[in-house]
Amino acid sequence: MKPVTVFGPDFPFAYDDWISHPSGIGSLPASALGSKVAIIGSGAAGVIAGYELMKLGLQPILFESGQFGGRLRSQPFEGVEGVIAELGGMRFPVSSTGFYHYVNLLGLESAPFPNPLTPAAGSTVIDLLGKTHYAKTLADLPPLFSEVAHAYATALEEGANFGALKQAIRHRDIPRIKEIWDPLVKAWDERTFYDFVASSEAFQKLSFHHREVFGQVGFGTGGWDSDFPNSMLEILRVNVTECDDHQRYIIGGVEQVPRKLWTHCPEKIAHWPSATSLAGLNGGATRSGASRIRRKSETTIEVTDKWGRADDFEAVLVTCQSHLLSTQIDTEETLFSQDLWMALDRTRFMQSAKTFVMVDRPFWKDKDPETGRDIMSMTLTDRMTRGTYLFDNGPDKPSVICLSYSWMTDALKVLPLPTDKRVELALSALNKIYPTLDIRSHILGDPITVSWEADENFLGAFKGALPGHYRYNHRMFGHFMQQNMPPEQQGIFIAGDGVSWTPAWVEGAVQTSLNAVSGIIHHFGGSSHADNPSPRDAYHAYGPVTLLN
Template identity: 65%
Template sequence: MEPDAPITIFGPDFPFAYDDWLTHPAGLGTVPDEALGTEVAIIGAGMAGMTAAYELMRMGLKPVVYEADRIGGRLRSEPFVEGEPEIAELGGMRFPISSRSFFHYVDTFGLRYSPFPNPLTEAAGSTVIDIGGQTLYARTLDDLPPIYREISEAWDSALERIAGFSGLQAAIAARDVTELKRRWNALVSQWDDRSFYDFLSTSTEFGSLTFRHRELFGQVGFGTGGWDSDFGNSMLEILRVVLTNCDTDQYLVVGGAEQVPHRLWTHAPQQITHWPAGTSLSSLHHGAPRAGVRSLRRLGPNRIEVTDRWGDTREFPAVIATCQAWLLSTEIDCDEALFSQDLWMALDRTRYMQSSKTFVMVDRPFWTDRDPVTGRDVLSMTLTDRLTRGTYLFDNGPDRPGVICLSYTWMSDSLKVLPHAVERRVELALAALRKIYPDLDIAEHIVGRPITVSWEDDPHFLGAFKGALPGHYRYNTRMYGHFHDQHTLPADEQGIFIAGDDVSFMPAWVEGAVQTGLNAVWGVMTHLGGRSHPDNPGPGDVYDALGPIDIGK
């Protein structure tokens, strides 16, 4: 292992080095000459779809992208004023540096990124925790009462004793596949059917503490904020997040994360097969993707019919579906035979978590002002049990407007504001914050229009992202491994591939979208008779050796 090797999203379920595969000089692979220029349908222009389309284009194929709304998917950066840099990040907004494949594209396109202002980080400056009517001001964990240190130590100790945390992270950093699979597979068998809350409540560390400790952990958590919206999820899902440092060392993309899928759309790669120099996805589409998909039909071997919402029908030998899994049952009329009943069960049992955000633009980053009496910042990154839950502050410089995410909520907290228009959501958020900052008038600083989102209310998404329940490991494995299993499937089920963060083992994290998009690239390549370079085997080439453990029927 190299000195101080970094923790990356390397497995743990399928420890394949996607970042190395992407950057290898041999490339991702080739297709036969007779397949060059072949059209492949891509359903959805989010990060998974754009990754797959871009890499298939570089390989010499012709992606045909279908998109029901806008390029970007849940990387949605909404400007307050068109043409100005102040944006509301309605979807993904904080990206762990361990997302090596995602940052490969960020770096390729020369985009800048900076530390995200998470609670108790230097980027946030100061943090206010307001729980049960008690308001605490802090810059680091040491500024908080001892109970918070007790929670942090209990969490770290439980992870180490029960999960062997340091050993697993050492294996990830060293990319020691044998050791990582040995340790992780044992945890899969032990924790597949147990929840996050079960882990806390039955651990010796938290069991010796009070309910108040668990309550505060749920409300405040560590790293990105509270954990209670995940309490019902499989503990395996939480272990993946913390093992791969998804909850630490996070960054925002300056100017908006939506730039990444847009650059994939417009960028003309230097290394490209078959297509002339200067070719981009945009140029192949004459500037705009096809409309959203209305139906998918099997016409015969290597013949899948795609019909868009306006009735235009085309045939393809291969299709990649990157939309939310539920849309294959609701928005898109699919031949049931396209997938096995076991896979349909997994797709339909996917559980999406609700999420809402409400943003305002303000005249300046006034939260850097100091209260003359207390010497504290007049407004801080705020975690609370009130309606807002999490409030984040984005400083664009002293000569630019600032942006406040007034409220970032999940699950039942998100449903509380679902019926309300954006103006009412702002009023409710300001009323909650006024109880924490009674001497501060946030409203007097607001300029322009507020912006909000409830992902569960969008028919193209039906939720923010997947949250696997206990017992869902088999469903995860069916979805994730579908790209590799094609050669074992009946002819009626071949040629269609699924991708997206909800197909991955890392839902809610963009790296899962990128990695499954790359899986689909390998799947399409081999389906059309291509192969990886022998010096750079792809994910499907090593899946039998590295794939997830089979935990039985």
């Protein structure tokens, strides 16, 4: 059976095939070779775009105001090698085939993520309304949870023709995808995820408590309540492309992907010597953060870093969080249309907090002598911790517990608190679930925590589109198609998971970076190969449906 991939549904284009095609993704005229392109941000979108542009013979210059890697951030614990906390992206569905192209290129290894009710987790505890349930599979839980799972599956089928849409994506049947998806856009753009659930016939047959359980812990996969205000379209995309299924983590930390791509020398490269890398073209380090962007001439855009160094570029790619263009970077207003500014500024970002501790060993695998069960499990709860994940690094290394992974209101509860207070709150909540377990006695070193909304370079974890935001997303996603824009708006591109249709998933960053690459190829007078059309070549035929104003 063919796998489900993130092939659309808004723009069903085979990015994985495009970047792996033996003919390459395109070529540039000799006059463009060596031209400088500014890339603002060194996350997945920025580094991948830089890598592909370098292979074409351009000179990408990266600007970074914070930490290299963006939200692919793997922070090591002190005093031990290879034990990390994944502060940003940490689970990567196998449907993200564009992302895994680069993972495989770099020779990195992955393993199943210890999600609830999966073999990788071993066991799961669901603690809800003061009652605790131990399970290894969904079948081990009370019938209520299976009823919730069945109701949601039924709602998807009845409300979104889910099975047929997934089958079309699996077979990359573009006409069929558009036939099913485009009417769903018109029907659900202005309606919330909660509206979809609550108004479905499947859930109306059940109690409010079933919806409450779905919001707090899902049907054993994790709570959905933080997404209830979001546009249902956003959730449908995640579900139908299996972004919430078959997830893996990168052994040694996902930050290796941008860092290793930064120093990787591609086998095939135009213009530059064979041993060229992004690091080499940048003198070994990124520039400091961009502080100003303005048009210098009809063909050049000036980017100034925070120390006042200004350089001219023939193209600019902005991959940072969109709000930084109006809060942190002095961006000349005429570089973007007012319609696009509206989309960039109205983009809504969700809060997220994580707290990690390093422990001496994977003690949770010890068995309770009375019950024979694991003494601790991957834990879903309605308490402040919400999700607690257990990472076993093997018998010879300390292990890691993500004590708390929370969103929105739950993340805001701990926003002003110092790290130690966050740990104490998490341990207090877990003590109510595991009253005889002394987690503290296993903790080593200092804990690690993050609140993405408190970071001036991010202002939130990722985009969460509200009802009515489809048009905004369409403007941002399609911005790489610049042929009909006035000259003063051409040459500056945007990318990142916040520009994509699938925020929070690295595949969205990959796909929008590749869109920008195809736009930049055209901007410099280049073209794709006849046997390997680019996103730009396919956009008019297969692009997102346009909603009337």
